[in-house]
Amino acid sequence: MxxxxxxxxxxxxxxxxxxxxxxxxxxxxxxxxxxxxxxxxxxxxxxxxxxxxxxxGLAEAYVQIGGICLKRGDTDGCLDWNQRAVKAKPGFSEGWGNIGFVLLQRGDVDGAIKALEKATVFNFRFIQAFATLANAYLMKGRVKDSIAANLKALKLSPDFAIAHNNLAIAYLEDGQTDLALVHADKARQLGYDVAPQIMNELEPFRS
Structure with a gap:
């Protein structure tokens, strides 16, 4: 109160x-x-x-308007305002992170990777950007890069369930089933709903 x-x-x-x-x-x-x-x-x-x-030059205000656009389902507006934000302040990591998120939603994986890489360079503690970047890398088949990005996210927040889930998928694709199991189990312990098909693929490798 x-x-x-x-x-x-x-x-x-x-x-x-x-x-x-x-x-x-x-x-x-x-x-x-x-x-x-x-x-x-x-x-x-x-x-x-x-x-x-x-x-x-108040980039934060552009990003706030972009966030309002996104809540209204206006991804064009969200993208436009965040692009204005990074034009006003080129090193504004939040703007680059939001651009990457929207581009990934639209299927522009290459564009998303470029934006998210900038977001994580300008702010090496931007945990959500690392997780989204890891997804983008995985979509491009860059499995090792995806693993590295997820590990950076976990270094910042060891109990970040999304990163554990993403690592389970990436390690499974990389043939490292022991590590995939560890992270899938950890994601579930943290309350994340790991896809049943991932768990089904991993079960035969459980010792």
Whole structure:
């Protein structure tokens, strides 16, 4: 129950900051994030647009608008706004990660790999980007690269179930069934629903 008053107080604080300095893009952006947290999507979106008008280089605002587009099912909009984000700030890993995610959903695996590789170079702790990149590598048949990307994700978060599941698939493709079993079992222990066909393929190798 404490969060609402704190959120309201934060919103009031940002509105006061905007009243005294209407051209501060950061205040408009902060207000947008707070409004988004309250589920006021359209109000938040307006704040992000204003933030960009005040501060065209505020890449975070572009990414937030891209996220709103994605929730609406508008992948074109999501891609466009994230591309604007990395144009405003070329080393913005979150923008590259989102571009990679959308391109992979669209079947542009090569484009996704390029974007996701940039995301992980600019932020070597971007765990979700490593996991998505691992999937993209697997789709291209780059099994060793997929294994390496998943292992980097697990180094950041040893209990990241998706990476354990992905490793089970990659190690199975690579003929390393012992390791595939280890990671499939670990993914299940962590509550991940490993595909039945993967478990069926691995069962004969269980000692």
């Amino acid at each position: 404490e969060k609402a008053p704190n959120a309201e107080a934060f919103i009031d604080q940002q509105k006061n900051a905007i009243a005294s300095n209407p051209d501060c893009g950061t205040s408009h952006y902060n207000l947008g994030v707070a409004l988004l947290g309250q589920g006021k999507v359209e109000e938040a979106e307006k704040s992000f647009f204003t933030a960009i008008e005040c501060s065209p």
